[in-house]
Amino acid sequence: MTRTLVRRAQVIDGTGAAAYVADVLIQGDRIARIGTALEALADDVVDGQGLSLAPGFIDVHTHDDAQVLRDPTMLAKLSQGVTSVITGNCGLSLVPLVTSSPDSPLDLLHTTEFRFPQLDDYAQALARKPAAVNVGALIGHTTLRMCTMSDLNRPADPNEIQAMAGMLDAALEQGALGLSSGLFYQQAYAANMAEMQALVRVVARHSGIYVTHIRTEMDAILQAMEEAADTAQAGPVTWILSHHKCAGPRNWGRTIETLALLERLSQRQKVGMDVYPYSAGSTLLREDLVDGVIDILITRSDPHPEMAGRYLREIANQWGVDQLQACRRLMPGGACYFQMREDDVRRVISHPLSMIGSDGLPHDERPHPRLWGAFARVLSHYCRQEQLLTLPQAIHKMTGLSAERFGLTDRGIVREGAFADLVLFDANRVADKASYDSPRQMCEGIERVMVNGQWAFAHGQAMAHRAGRFLSRPGRNPRAGPQPTA
Numbered sequence: 001m002t003r004t005l006v007r008r009a010q011v012i013d014g015t016g017a018a019a020y021v022a023d024v025l026i027q028g029d030r031i032a033r034i035g036t037a038l039e040a041l042a043d044d045v046v047d048g049q050g051l052s053l054a055p056g057f058i059d060v061h062t063h064d065d066a067q068v069l070r071d072p073t074m075l076a077k078l079s080q081g082v083t084s085v086i087t088g089n090c091g092l093s094l095v096p097l098v099t100s101s102p103d104s105p106l107d108l109l110h111t112t113e114f115r116f117p118q119l120d121d122y123a124q125a126l127a128r129k130p131a132a133v134n135v136g137a138l139i140g141h142t143t144l145r146m147c148t149m150s151d152l153n154r155p156a157d158p159n160e161i162q163a164m165a166g167m168l169d170a171a172l173e174q175g176a177l178g179l180s181s182g183l184f185y186q187q188a189y190a191a192n193m194a195e196m197q198a199l200v201r202v203v204a205r206h207s208g209i210y211v212t213h214i215r216t217e218m219d220a221i222l223q224a225m226e227e228a229a230d231t232a233q234a235g236p237v238t239w240i241l242s243h244h245k246c247a248g249p250r251n252w253g254r255t256i257e258t259l260a261l262l263e264r265l266s267q268r269q270k271v272g273m274d275v276y277p278y279s280a281g282s283t284l285l286r287e288d289l290v291d292g293v294i295d296i297l298i299t300r301s302d303p304h305p306e307m308a309g310r311y312l313r314e315i316a317n318q319w320g321v322d323q324l325q326a327c328r329r330l331m332p333g334g335a336c337y338f339q340m341r342e343d344d345v346r347r348v349i350s351h352p353l354s355m356i357g358s359d360g361l362p363h364d365e366r367p368h369p370r371l372w373g374a375f376a377r378v379l380s381h382y383c384r385q386e387q388l389l390t391l392p393q394a395i396h397k398m399t400g401l402s403a404e405r406f407g408l409t410d411r412g413i414v415r416e417g418a419f420a421d422l423v424l425f426d427a428n429r430v431a432d433k434a435s436y437d438s439p440r441q442m443c444e445g446i447e448r449v450m451v452n453g454q455w456a457f458a459h460g461q462a463m464a465h466r467a468g469r470f471l472s473r474p475g476r477n478p479r480a481g482p483q484p485t486a
């Protein structure tokens with residue numbers, strides 16, 4: 001078993017504690033020793049002097065369900081130091097739906113590969129063909145609806161709720177981390193409290209979590225947050241508010257209210273939220289988000305692929321129609337919506353309850369730059385340039401806090417005995433390069449990334465060997481699914 005040493009790096013351990021210089025010895029898939037002068041114990045030494053060594057970043061908000069199988073190199077994430085991704089967000093998961101003709105908004109996953117009736121089947125596919133990063137899975141409420149209901153425009157009836165609960169129970173038994181919902185999306189919008197609470201009670205039996213893209217992030221956001229919090233309380237389970245934002249010009253500045261509400265709720269129940277470091281959101285192209293005020297950048301259009309990378313306003317002018325008509329012609333597709341204000345983004349990023357999640361959409365023609373840049377941008381822009389966060393605080397939001405909230409044991413921390421998911425980077429140089437104009441750019445300053453004790457990325461390139469694993473919720477039934485060993 002090779003013993004690798006990272007010598008004299010600044011260790012930022014993921015807990016939020018101050019950095020310290022140490023040697024870190026890795027043996028097998030774990031951190032074996034942290035100390036000084038450990039060189040004699042190592043077969044292979046990497047000099048970390050002048051660099052920072054942190055736990056591998058955990059991207060808690062992804063839509064990578066199909067991507068980890070389709071392009072297991074996962075360079076957009078790995079090159080930023082991400083070593084684990086959480087899939088199945090916003091109510092949309094690949095498992096357990098089996099179909100060849102998905103309707104939108106499962107379109108966010110942009111695949112016809114719905115072929116995993118059980119989470120075990122998905123875990124086994126990953127074991128056969130591992131991704132470069134670890135994968136933890138949420139089960140999507142919208143997906144469960146599509147498995148069980150023929151008419152999605154009404155609440156589920158008791159039989160349908162029972163069927164969804166059964167599927168969810170099986171997936172949690174097989175190691176799913178929890179349930180996600182996206183009541184914002186039309187396929188889930190009709191769900192009522194009874195439907196959601198019944199499912200959350202199943203999650204509670206397995207000590208899972210409830211993650212939600214709430215019903216609205218616009219005018220009625222406080223009510224939508226209360227609804228989500230009350231839903232989680234039915235467990236009770238930990239509630240994670242997805243990609244927190246106040247959307248639309250009328251709501252700019254209102255994170256003062258939403259964060260106050262979140263703090264109040266956090267006295268009653270365990271809460272968290274994720275955020276990406278940009279003032280534009282991105283999702284499917286939707287008529288209801290076209291207000292004639294905010295800028296909208298087309299990321300993908302099935303009927304007009306040539307319009308990806310152009311603004312809706314320009315396209316409407318060129319076609320001599322209004323923006324709404326142009327939007328209809330471009331659908332189905334995707335877009336970036338410049339719907340947030342910077343002070344709100346800053347307030348959420350600097351809040352102690354927030355974790356970093358990219359929400360990157362890997363299948364867009366011209367994706368939102370968050371896909372390739374979210375983590376590096378927090379470190380360069382908000383940490384080094386704006387000094388909104390200290391480096392240990394920023395790292396904590398990408399590692400220790402995320403692992404704790406999502407129940408990932410022995411990850412998100414540099415400590416003896418923990419898994420050796422590590423990122424070695426230059427804190428003075430790390431910078432995102434992806435922009436709205438040029439979104440598929442690798443960031444700078446990430447020197448090396450290790451996943452489960454094996455180097456996964458170095459010298460600007462992914463390694464051929466991929467050591468990512470399927471991450472089960474602790475306490476799962478061990479009979480289900482293989483756990484590859486390093």
Ligand SMILES: [Zn+2]
Binds near residue numbers: 182243
């Ligand atoms: Zn979402």
